[in-house]
Amino acid sequence: MIIEILASGVASEVLEHATSTSRVREAVELSLAPAFLLVGIGSLMNVMMARLVWLAGRIERLCINSTSPNPDNLSRLPFEVEVDWLSQRRRLVRIAIKFSTAAAAVISLVIALLFISAFVDANIPLIVTLLWVVTIGLLITALAYFLREALMAADSPREH
Numbered sequence: 001m002i003i004e005i006l007a008s009g010v011a012s013e014v015l016e017h018a019t020s021t022s023r024v025r026e027a028v029e030l031s032l033a034p035a036f037l038l039v040g041i042g043s044l045m046n047v048m049m050a051r052l053v054w055l056a057g058r059i060e061r062l063c064i065n066s067t068s069p070n071p072d073n074l075s076r077l078p079f080e081v082e083v084d085w086l087s088q089r090r091r092l093v094r095i096a097i098k099f100s101t102a103a104a105a106v107i108s109l110v111i112a113l114l115f116i117s118a119f120v121d122a123n124i125p126l127i128v129t130l131l132w133v134v135t136i137g138l139l140i141t142a143l144a145y146f147l148r149e150a151l152m153a154a155d156s157p158r159e160h
Helices: 002-007 008-016 021-065 071-075 079-119 126-154
Strands: none
Touching: 021 079, 021 126, 079 126
């Protein structure tokens, strides 16, 4: 199977284009903006993961401390109220992470397509454009969920 692919005209065309410095430069230039977006998504996901880890740790500590009598807990919210509030926040962050991951996957596909289009004479601008719009839509959705969680974090659970 591999021999058939190598013997085909497609493989020789790819090899011919891949040895062209200007084609490689063009592919790198085209993929810079999506690559920077991918870095930004990764940084955002790092912040979201830190929030998720903190929320999970707080829920775990509350569950462990709920069984032991502690005089410091007298002035605190009821256990169930705080755990429910933290669980809602955790759910929002998890959804934001899922949308961010999907955005990262789609923008990675855009980068791959841009490289392929530089080496193979394929007309894919419509696909790249649609995938770019999908990426931005996923990212906006992720940011909206993360904003909802941040607003919840700024409020007291007594207000919910």
